[in-house]
């Protein structure tokens with residue numbers, strides 16, 4: 001069994017979760033924040049069997065778009081906002097995915 005962590009854009013999270021649910025996957029959504037842009041994103045936790053990883057990948061590819069984001073400031077957590085000069089354009093997403101091996105999963 002595997003646990004997939006998928007970090008996706010908030011705007012894609014409803015569609016991605018709905019498509020995953022329709023395909024029979026169980027999904028937990030966490031509200032998270034990217035450490036670079038300091039902008040909210042969504043992390044999906046998906047527990048699934050090894051042979052279904054590619055199905056999850058396909059759904060995330062289909063539902064999660066890449067976007068350009070212009071960062072006007074570099075936020076420095078705990079030290080307030082810091083402006084490092086010129087705005088910087090970065091490409092974000094579609095999905096950043098980690099696949100972890102699970103020793104045991106139980107619903108008690």
Ligand code: 2BA
Nearest residue numbers: 007008033034035036037038039041090091092093094096
């Ligand atoms: P953020 O950390 O806010 O990063 C947003 C985008 O900024 C990234 O898009 C990337 O284009 C750029 N970026 C991030 N760190 C950078 C750095 N040190 N130098 C230059 N550019 C940088 P994505 O790569 O698509 O990542 C989207 C979000 O996924 C990230 O938001 C973060 O929340 C998560 N993420 C991506 N890679 C990760 C990793 N290796 N470990 C943990 N979280 C990751």
